[in-house]
Amino acid sequence: xxxxxxxxxxLVMGMTNKKSLKCEQHMGxxxxxxxxxxxxxxxxxxxxxxxxxLSINESVPSRFSPECPNSSLLNLHLHALQPEDSALYxxxxxxxxxxxxxxxxxxxxxxx
Amino acid sequence: xxxITQTQPGMFVQEKEAVTLDCTYDTxxxxxxxxxxxxxxxxxxxxxxxxxxxDQQNATEGRYSLNFQKARKSAxxxxxxxxxxxxxxxxxxxxxGFQxxxxxxxxxxxxxx
Numbered sequence: 001x002x003x004x005x006x007x008x009x010x011l012v013m014g015m016t017n018k019k020s021l022k023c024e025q026h027m028g029x030x031x032x033x034x035x036x037x038x039x040x041x042x043x044x045x046x047x048x049x050x051x052x053x054l055s056i057n058e059s060v061p062s063r064f065s066p067e068c069p070n071s072s073l074l075n076l077h078l079h080a081l082q083p084e085d086s087a088l089y090x091x092x093x094x095x096x097x098x099x100x101x102x103x104x105x106x107x108x109x110x111x112x
Numbered sequence: 113x114x115x116i117t118q119t120q121p122g123m124f125v126q127e128k129e130a131v132t133l134d135c136t137y138d139t140x141x142x143x144x145x146x147x148x149x150x151x152x153x154x155x156x157x158x159x160x161x162x163x164x165x166x167d168q169q170n171a172t173e174g175r176y177s178l179n180f181q182k183a184r185k186s187a188x189x190x191x192x193x194x195x196x197x198x199x200x201x202x203x204x205x206x207x208x209g210f211q212x213x214x215x216x217x218x219x220x221x222x223x224x225x
Contacts, residue, residue, distance in 0.1 A: 042203055042215035042218055043203075043215060045212045045213070056212065058212075088155050092157070098207060098210045100147065102159055103149075103156060103157035104156065105154065105155060105156040106156060
């Protein structure tokens with residue numbers, strides 16, 4: 001089973017709101033990733049967790065705050081976002097760092 | 113530095129025909145992996161096929177095969193017997209070691225009846 005789930009599927013938020021995106025996998029993978037994808041562009045890596053520790057932060061603004069509460073869950077906390085942060089946010093997981101990444105269905109975020 | 117190039121912004125193919133999506137890569141690392149992902153309009157990135165740099169044979173997964181030409185640094189995806197459901201964006205990607213996955217700009221495939 002190569003399933004990664006993400007909630008919510010769609011999210012509309014104002015610039016003063018606080019919201020969270022959730023990602024879950026039950027494949028026993030120990031690496032999890034957040035990507036941001038703008039329309040007609042490839043995904044851009046934001047964060048990588050390996051064994052529940054933040055491994056890579058691609059110089060993402062602090063209004064995005066990742067959290068890995070356990071090996072199956074990955075959250076992305078959003079606060080004071082800008083309209084240009086509107087995008088598809090994809091979560092992925094892999095057995096370990098460097099192995100094949102399996103993606104979730106994504107959350108489409110609109111910031112008004 | 114790693115780089116992936118997909119030169120075809122869009123491709124058209126008729127149902128039941130084969131299609132090749134081009135991908136060239138550049139890396140100085142002798143050990144690397146090449147991936148193809150499919151992204152339908154729904155947004156999910158679906159893993160299709162993987163080729164390791166030391167693999168002797170071209171990877172195949174059902175109707176998907178990867179035409180790996182190491183000397184030319186190309187890793188083209190071949191889809192045989194195209195189906196309407198194959199219409200999607202296709203991304204070629206590469207990783208070396210524990211480095212991040214580097215994606216190409218993608219090719220949009222449209223399969224017509």
